[in-house]
Amino acid sequence: MFEMVQEAFATVFTLETLFLIIGGTALGLVFGSIPGLTATMAIAICLPLTFGMDPGNGMALLMGLYIGGVSGGLIPAILLNIPGTPSSVSTTFDGYPMAQNGDAGKAFGFAIVFSFLGGLFSILILMFLSPALADIALGFGPFEFFAVTIFALTMIASLSGDSIIRGILSGFVGLFLGFVGSAPIDSYPRFTFGFDQLDAGFAILPVLIGLFAISEVLKNAEQRGSGVSNTKKIQYKIKGLGFSLAEFIQQGWNGLRSFVIGVGIGILPGVGGGTANIIAYGTAKNRSKYPEKFGTGINDGVVASEGSNNAAIGGALIPLIALGIPGDTVTALLLGGLMLHGLNPGPLLFEQSGDVVYIIFASLIIANVIMCLFLFFGMRMFVKLLSIPQHILLPIIIVLCVVGGFGVNNRIFDAAALVFIGLLGYALIKFKFPIVPIIIGFILGPIAETNLSRGLMQSQGDFSPFFTQPIAAFFLLLTFVSVGIKIWQNFKKKIKTDDSTTASL
């Protein structure tokens, strides 16, 4: 194995391959940083380019795009409160407040370093543990998926802001949006009102960008219109990585937990990085000694989000490399890429095409380093973005969002859906509904429903396997415990506040 690694690095360190990785990472960062364009699109566009290359070079380019695409999302998340990709939704929660407090440099520092470490951690896991972990992932059938998704839905409680009731209602809005379109299993259209374009339902990207970007732009536009000056100058001091060694060590445990969550969620087919960052953030908040500080610009939040989304990269590649099973849309594209190069992804990939597999590993490591360098030296430039007047910057962002929405499936419908969801999001924000639960409900609802139906098909209508299969039972128990604790905490808080109000009377 050591020899193979050495050989792979020797191949990758040729001028052509290195150039492809650098170019891929740079392009990926651009795609990732523009709201509406994602790693998936970057790879879909560049995939045909790789057909003419030899397999190693093709994979090197794609890995650069993948790493860059997932990482680039942190830039607009921190600076503009708009996640560049689904993977950096929760980076906005604390990254943006940090930037507003004048700590953009620190937010970037933490985001970049933990993106790098998360990526590296997952690549190492991918290299050394993938067969074993892939076997565990195979143990996840419909019962287990359903239970995990239900557990993940409880994150709504932690990410609801002030009012859990509003959070739950928002979650239902998300679930409802997820219902639109062909039903899972029998594909009969639901809530389409006979409108053919709705048959496929809403794609995730228009929903995400609509909720986070369009509504954010509308919010800003409104502030300008009402005469509130947005021109407060924020001083950015950027020095080194922006944080001290002590601060870094403080994040060690939080970082490691986020990496593990990222890899773990990444491995599960169909769940992926978009969910990993939200779950890692929710967990960090739940486990924190000072959960009330989350959302005000705290290092822990940025670390959890960015550590986990890059760790999900290696996770998603595990079933692909070990078994030939793609975990998300990006890995499905990579699978197609491998096959068109005449490689046969599957259990024999390591044996038959070990050279290419190790080139993939080497490219990932190098792309990870390059991503880190690009972002580190680029962050001084990124913050300049904020000196562009908002009335110029925001329309450009809207245009890019709409283009991105169109690019999902090359349908004008998706662009229109994006504007619609944006208006809906704006209205909900006006009524003080949190929007994060919408996205959680929207992503997880269909996964839960599909797996519930599939599980019942498998058991021929019997619900008991959901409680008797060990992994499923474990996660459902965890769900009850976590909901129970939340209710107890709220109850205690209420008694306390009641006491203090009566006392002050």
Next chain:
Amino acid sequence: MKIFKPVLFFGFFTAILMGCSAEEEPVEGNDAANEGETEESADDSADEADEKTNGESDVDYPMETIEVVVPAGPGGDTDMNSRNISEHLQEELGEDIIVRNVEGGGGTTGSSEILNAEPDGHQVLFFHNGMLVNEILGLADYGFRDFELAGIPVMDEGNGFFVSGDSQFDDAEDFIQHGQEYPREASVATEVGSFTHVQLLAIEDETGADFNIVDVGGASDKIAALLGGQIDVAPFQYGSAVEYIESGDFKTLGILAEDSVDLMPDVPTFTEQGVDASFEKFFFFGFPPETPDEIVTTFSEAVETVVEENEEYQQASEDFYVSPDFHDPDETYDVMSEAYDYYEQLLEGVEADQ
């Protein structure tokens, strides 16, 4: 000022919505007009084809990039087959061809887009048997007869059923017998309302066996479910299972073919094991309704040349375990009609259930 903005946005949005619906309306007319027409064109096209080959064609086609719409995700077999033929077809036609994946709705999102597209030959659908099933199950209110069919470039005869390496089933007989003796005990993977579902119904119909048919999702989900031991039997295209057979993870029960297939001579068929069910997965090109015959003919002749003469294409197809096997538009119509009637009869029960 404050009131104005929402109004503007709302106006913009309704304009978009109206734009969409305006595009769709004329289609209804097209559908009706077309139904009468396909019958005629089927008869005429033989004569017309003769004229075309004499170089009398007066349409200048293609004039710009041709877009092949694949109503399935990237990386699957439909996508791979479409990219393979497109790559060589562009040399033949002298214009670039790009493949665009339009996923969703079991293929109806992509196919309805072509149904409503400009009939100028620069957008074409590449799809398979799934279209017939969509029509029969009422998931689409149109069918293959509404398209101007431009031929079948490739057939996949490796529609097989597979079990994990340590399964108690060794061949189709074991599998069928178990289904007859212990109804609904063996779980078989499928994607409800897909081509593999029809195959399963055919086997049940033919043998009287009864299986627990379970939806597990697409091809890669089925691989995961079979590897993970969550189901007993799963259907795949032979090409996507071959790696796992070599590694010993999977065993073949058989493929649904009448005779052994040249590409996979050692693979047993269901027919030779006494189960009379055979299926071919075909991939066809379909143009929007009312596309001029000249254009369809030019395109299908180019497809024929690639399939029958281009060795690179043939080799690449065989590497995916699919047979380069050209059918002209008339033959395509026949193949599809025949399959339609067969599937309709098999799916009768399913329709009634729902």
